[in-house]
């Protein structure tokens with residue numbers, strides 16, 4: 147929706163154009179804020195009408211509307227906005243997408259009336275209600291869709307450019323970055339399981355220096371970049387967060403849940419105190435939003451989630467892989483070089499949905515849900531459970547363009563439910 151943009155080009159409407167544009171922008175994030183801002187914009191616009199007529203504007207918006215010389219139909223529309231705005235300001239009710247849109251449309255009719263009556267080159271315009279149904283926001287980051295690519299399954303994003311419109315993703319959680327380069331684990335790193343895969347890559351990555359000097363400049367304009375980081379000490383996380391507080395990085399994701407390395411990772415994700423320390427260390431070192439990625443390899447994930455929230459985490463992502471093992475019955479040896487590995491893919495989806503639901507009931511910060519998502523139907527379960535966005539991991543290996551299909555199908559699903567925005571699905575499971 148871009149209905150009020152034309153006002154910004156007209157210097158004489160300066161006193162209310164920004165309020166109108168802000169009201170429309172707010173529609174993407176909160177219907178209640180949108181309705182409140184419509185009222186502010188209406189106030190400013192109607193005062194402008196009075197100034198134009200050289201009258202002293204009265205304090206009361208009701209008087210303003212009554213005396214502005216409007217036809218009854220238009221005055222009724224403004225009263226609708228005034229009443230709704232008041233209810234929103236006093237938190238008397240929650241507004242639906244339709245009500246917020248109606249307020250915007252009424253405001254639009256009013257500014258059209260102003261332009262027709264007082265404007266120099268009036269052009270009749272009609273209200274455009276078409277909006278991006280998948281557009282949303284997380285930690286202040288604008289997302290064209292709530293679909294991310296999960297860390298470790300999508301490289302640095304650029305590898306997928308031929309298959310995916312990177313701007314159509316909410317963002318890419320790039321492969322985990324550590325302070326020093328890592329060559330990863332020896333021996334076999336991946337094995338297929340009945341419904342997913344077991345991996346023990348061992349956080350192979352070029353290190354933060356090379357990421358910043360060579361990779362980030364190449365990819366930073368192409369997508370929202372979430373940098374997944376891991377360290378062997380609390381200080382490592384703080385240092386990495388600080389080094390990565392640079393232009394082009396949208397957020398930091400703390401990987402406190404990697405089950406495939408001996409020196410750290412998961413130890414921070416299975417102990418509340420450690421999780422809290424790592425979160426605080428990162429928060430103190432960066433102005434970027436901090437997302438903490440939780441491990442499913444715990445008894446009660448809500449305790450870790452709350453510890454991270456209380457230490458300042460802006461968002462939680464879950465789940466990382468579940469620890470697993472496979473044994474070759476001919477050699478009697480473990481298949482993976484690392485002995486154990488992380489299970490991902492379809493098999494873990496019910497565990498992930500359950501954990502997202504539990505965490506959503508325990509914290510107030512947003513959640514990015516992941517674990518076994520292979521279709522829009524799978525993704526919808528995560529939104530219903532309480533995730534504000536989702537990430538796709540293992541499914542990218544089987545079908546590199548799967549994220550696009552999931553986005554398209556999710557849009558169709560929302561329309562079939564009569565919903566106007568993905569946010570209307572979040573946490574709506576009926577239990």
Ligand SMILES: Cc1cc2nc3c(=O)[nH]c(=O)nc-3n(C[C@H](O)[C@H](O)[C@H](O)COP(=O)(O)O)c2cc1C
Nearest residue numbers: 296297298322345401465466490491517518539540
């Ligand atoms: C091969 C592979 C590598 C991964 N590497 C990372 C990583 O570097 N950092 C991280 O936080 N998660 C990593 N993960 C976990 C995924 O990001 C995701 O949390 C998990 O696989 C569950 O989602 P999925 O079932 O859709 O794959 C990796 C997963 C796979 C399969």
